[in-house]
Amino acid sequence: MLNRVRSAVAHLVSSGGGPPPRPKSPDLPTATSAPPAAPPEAPRSPPARAGSARAAPRKIAEARASFSRPTFLQLSPGGLRRADDHAGRAVQSPPDTGRRLPWSTGYAEVINAGKSRHNEDQACCEVVYVEGRRSVSGAPREPSRGQGLCFYYWGLFDGHAGGGAAEMASRLLHRHIREQLKDLPCWPLQKEVTHESLVVGAIENAFQLMDEQMARERRGHQVEGGCCALVVVYLLGKVYVANAGDSRAIIVRNGEIIPMSQEFTPETERQRLQLLGFLKPELLGGEFTHLEFPRRVQPKELGQRMLYRDQNMTGWAYKKIELEDLRFPLVCGEGKKARVMATIGVTRGLGDHNLRVCSSTLPIKPFLSCFPEVRVYDLTQYEHCPDDVLVLGTDGLWDVTSDCEVAATVDKVLSAYEPNDPSRYTALAQALVLGARGTPRDRGWRLPNNKLGSGDDISVFVIPLGGPGSYS
């Protein structure tokens, strides 16, 4: 996440080295004990190999302190070095040999061009078994086993100010979701409480519990920085896309683009941030004003009239400049340069509990929300073909690639492969990552149109919605 957190690392409280706190409940996932998410005997579409890091939790902490990539990439020590090479920026995908990801999901990633030491994106793809739930008769196409229930899960985590939060979320968030789904009652319930709204609530709660766990364990486990989280849950015929941050998900269906997320940035969340600053002025510490101005107000403009926007407004109006309007604006800058408190360019996600305003002790976390927006797509309402896909990407992809360009690449790449070739989705993910990275030229990474490619970490999932090798 290029420049998302300005000077933030320098203000992180250093992590202590004491013993990890005990988890609040034995049921809750913990950073130090991570039992396999899937049952011992995997269901029809098995999860990716539980890597050695999962089997030896103590090693996770060590690996985190240095560098780790998603276990499903099955990287050798040499492969891990290549994935960590800023000069070559080799695209990484799961190996063609061995088990494929569920649904023949495609995945590709590339490290940034030098903006941070390691790739701060993380990814997870699992089939998760929920114990103790009865399988629902007549529910379409989900694997089930005994009294339990399975859901499919994909997650992209884009870290900033360190890779710890993204790494922790990639290991644990789906376990929080599993715990929440254990609570699903036998439906139907009251009219307004649909099964769908319970799954949405379970995902929302899981995000909050994940964030609270990061707050509790940040000292003991070096959970540095924060991360955006974009996750997909498939359960009982429906796809739930939950997004907290500036990653993006779109469905490309028969060439049509269906947005499945929105980005949460200081610009899109201006009114929420301003409202909070207005209702809780103590959070601004006398350093910031919750009002927005088209440009920074100068002291000599005191008493003059200037355009402004308040928390309730979408348009601009005039006000007379007062002394407190000279404070720095809570929300400032445009586009990718927009910042909350001059520090962070994304307004939802996990972690960031130690983030402070530059040269200040003022915490930024109160303005950040860990709650995702969840959109639901009913897979049973449409007959999907093998070329219909759900594309997830971190902002490294979307900064330089439009939805339409992604749809064009979907068409171009998939039409070059047989519909039943399961490797076509990985080829598509690689093409998307390569198209956003570009090639080294003129002392930079350049796209074919000679514009700069993305220098950020780039990670892409391509999830087929109706192709061979999928769930059907």
Next chain:
Amino acid sequence: MLNRVRSAVAHLVSSGGGPPPRPKSPDLPTATSAPPAAPPEAPRSPPARAGSARAAPRKIAEARASFSRPTFLQLSPGGLRRADDHAGRAVQSPPDTGRRLPWSTGYAEVINAGKSRHNEDQACCEVVYVEGRRSVSGAPREPSRGQGLCFYYWGLFDGHAGGGAAEMASRLLHRHIREQLKDLPCWPLQKEVTHESLVVGAIENAFQLMDEQMARERRGHQVEGGCCALVVVYLLGKVYVANAGDSRAIIVRNGEIIPMSQEFTPETERQRLQLLGFLKPELLGGEFTHLEFPRRVQPKELGQRMLYRDQNMTGWAYKKIELEDLRFPLVCGEGKKARVMATIGVTRGLGDHNLRVCSSTLPIKPFLSCFPEVRVYDLTQYEHCPDDVLVLGTDGLWDVTSDCEVAATVDKVLSAYEPNDPSRYTALAQALVLGARGTPRDRGWRLPNNKLGSGDDISVFVIPLGGPGSYS
């Protein structure tokens, strides 16, 4: 507005009889001095006749204390009595003789079936002259005069707990908008501050100033209750639809329905209300909980698990019931029965400064927003035909009529008239009001399908977007 405010009237602080406070600025509109909005010599499409009430401001206060209808209805004393008759519920429209409303706008209204003593809806339709502004060269089709600028204006105001707020807003809101538009600078400005965003800001500010004026003058001028406000401003080729409340505006264009507003109710604004209760618990007075439950929690359920929704959630999850969860929910009920603090069924509008929770001194106003949502429709982007209309209606219309039914009535009525017959839009407004009111049968007002018609006040504007007699 049927049952919108439960037991609210009884808790209104009675208005004092002292002298009216002085306005803050000589520029601001006041309740006691209302200069004509249009210039002495009317532009091409002249405003409706400035009624005697406008010319004699002292009489306005007296009329308000009893009963008044929009001046453009030109009601005689006998007509006023018929408009006030709950038994007959005669539909009122401007007379066929004399000047038509601007753009040949159609209008019709009917009083409620007895839920309040008078019709608490009010309406306004004016051409408003903004002094001191240069006419913009090349700007399409708006009337201009000298250094000034004109805008067209339509407003519907649906009062509750008394008619004072709606009556005051119908007389003064467009003057606040006029004052704000005087501030419009010569454009272009900074990139992000478009002319459109300045008009939006002017309308937003005008709503706020109108609400503040009601707060200041509530004692001196008997501004009882509150009102929803739905207003349309046409300026420089664009239609601005501003809505605060549960009235609704739709465009019917070539049979297609384009929503131009959303309703603001305890259900649609649940998360905003809950957030406020969460951040400012003192506003709940220890009587309410900001959490939502599917049903009222019983004392015997203390310690048990129950579904809930918090301010950040769209789905439902579980929590253990604690003592404070036994408080009454801030937001409660479904559909038309949904209430804030068990009192009011609409969450945006003007006035309500005296509104208290039943059997309590807890003010409800902090949870109500006076800010409208403003949607913009560019009239120049489409070649409109005489059958394309913007329909505004109070909830009396929409409670029993769907968007599609309105579109069908648009088609049916307009096709029965010549395209150049200017009376067709009034006929359409009357048909819509009659269709929502129904006919007296089985001791009630019934629709043809035998369902109950609306017993509420019903008011409808039909604004032609491209027909003869319009602005073109």
